[in-house]
Amino acid sequence: MAMQHFLLSAKARTLSLKTVFRMGEDAAYATFRQLRWPETEGEAVCPKCGCLETYNITSRRRFKCAACYAQFSVTSGTIFASRKLSFTDLLAAITIFVNGAKGVAALQLSRDLDVQYKTAFVLTHKLREAMAREQADVQLNGIVEIDGGWFGGHVRPENRKEDRKDRRLKANQSGKRECVVIMRERGGRSLPFVVANEGDACPIVRDRVGTLATIYADEGTGWDALHSGWNTRRVNHSVAFMDEGVCTNQAESFFSRLRRAEIGTHHHIAGPYLNAYANEMAWREDHRRVANGAQAALVGGAALASQQSRAFAGYWQRRA
Numbered sequence: 001m002a003m004q005h006f007l008l009s010a011k012a013r014t015l016s017l018k019t020v021f022r023m024g025e026d027a028a029y030a031t032f033r034q035l036r037w038p039e040t041e042g043e044a045v046c047p048k049c050g051c052l053e054t055y056n057i058t059s060r061r062r063f064k065c066a067a068c069y070a071q072f073s074v075t076s077g078t079i080f081a082s083r084k085l086s087f088t089d090l091l092a093a094i095t096i097f098v099n100g101a102k103g104v105a106a107l108q109l110s111r112d113l114d115v116q117y118k119t120a121f122v123l124t125h126k127l128r129e130a131m132a133r134e135q136a137d138v139q140l141n142g143i144v145e146i147d148g149g150w151f152g153g154h155v156r157p158e159n160r161k162e163d164r165k166d167r168r169l170k171a172n173q174s175g176k177r178e179c180v181v182i183m184r185e186r187g188g189r190s191l192p193f194v195v196a197n198e199g200d201a202c203p204i205v206r207d208r209v210g211t212l213a214t215i216y217a218d219e220g221t222g223w224d225a226l227h228s229g230w231n232t233r234r235v236n237h238s239v240a241f242m243d244e245g246v247c248t249n250q251a252e253s254f255f256s257r258l259r260r261a262e263i264g265t266h267h268h269i270a271g272p273y274l275n276a277y278a279n280e281m282a283w284r285e286d287h288r289r290v291a292n293g294a295q296a297a298l299v300g301g302a303a304l305a306s307q308q309s310r311a312f313a314g315y316w317q318r319r320a
């Protein structure tokens with residue numbers, strides 16, 4: 001079955017819901033098979049023993065391995081295992097998700113697809129997980145911008161001016177603020193991490209940034225430790241945003257996307273899911289010039305290449 005991967009075709013360059021629903025369940029299923037088994041152009045491969053010879057139980061869209069007799073489906077052992085949605089709905093969900101530049105709220109997805117809120121909630125987090133895995137083994141080199149931004153723990157100012165407290169003081173903060181640190185290679189990938197303080201990111205920088213890289217950072221004292229490991233250049237933001245070509249504008253543009261997602265879509269992104277949202281927005285920054293069909297192929301492919309979701313397997317699963 002040598003057909004061109006639908007999501008990479010010219011039609012998918014403007015992947016729309018209309019296209020997805022018009023293609024129907026059979027074509028959507030074929031697309032999933034191609035995403036799962038790209039090496040065999042969609043022909044099933046046994047996930048247990050790797051055997052290429054399988055019996056096709058067409059009526060149930062399942063396969064049986066000719067060697068070990070294991071039965072499996074196109075989503076067995078992946079993030080989409082024990083899916084309840086049709087393949088068209090899943091493909092539509094991926095389409096809506098990649099098309100949302102500021103992210104997609106679970107509530108919106110549940111309305112758009114007419115599925116339960118909790119189904120949409122789990123699905124969006126699984127897609128974020130796929131995005132995060134797609135950048136899991138990346139190492140940064142060349143010029144790497146590093147910067148930190150604070151999220152969460154907003155303390156609302158009192159109504160009357162005389163009642164207001166200095167919210168810059170630790171005593172007047174909620175203690176829920178978290179720091180997102182972004183490392184962004186110029187012309188390369190972006191890797192975010194959530195830490196308590198900017199300086200806590202230095203061991204992570206050591207793991208993910210090559211020693212020959214040049215690091216650009218601002219004057220924050222948390223970055224002083226970087227000078228011992230890398231050629232590090234600083235820009236003093238209280239003086240200028242760009243100093244002899246040294247700037248952290250790429251890092252800033254990641255933060256502006258993450259803030260737009262916070263303000264426009266999710267409202268509160270701090271807490272346990274901050275890391276997931278930060279990874280999502282980094283992925284969106286890095287793929288902002290990729291056609292949305294190809295974006296969907298990347299996310300769908302990563303979802304089908306990964307093991308069952310660690311955080312969301314069985315989460316709120318309905319009885320089959």
Ligand SMILES: [Zn+2]
Pocket residue numbers: 046047048049050051065066067068069070
């Ligand atoms: Zn087998």
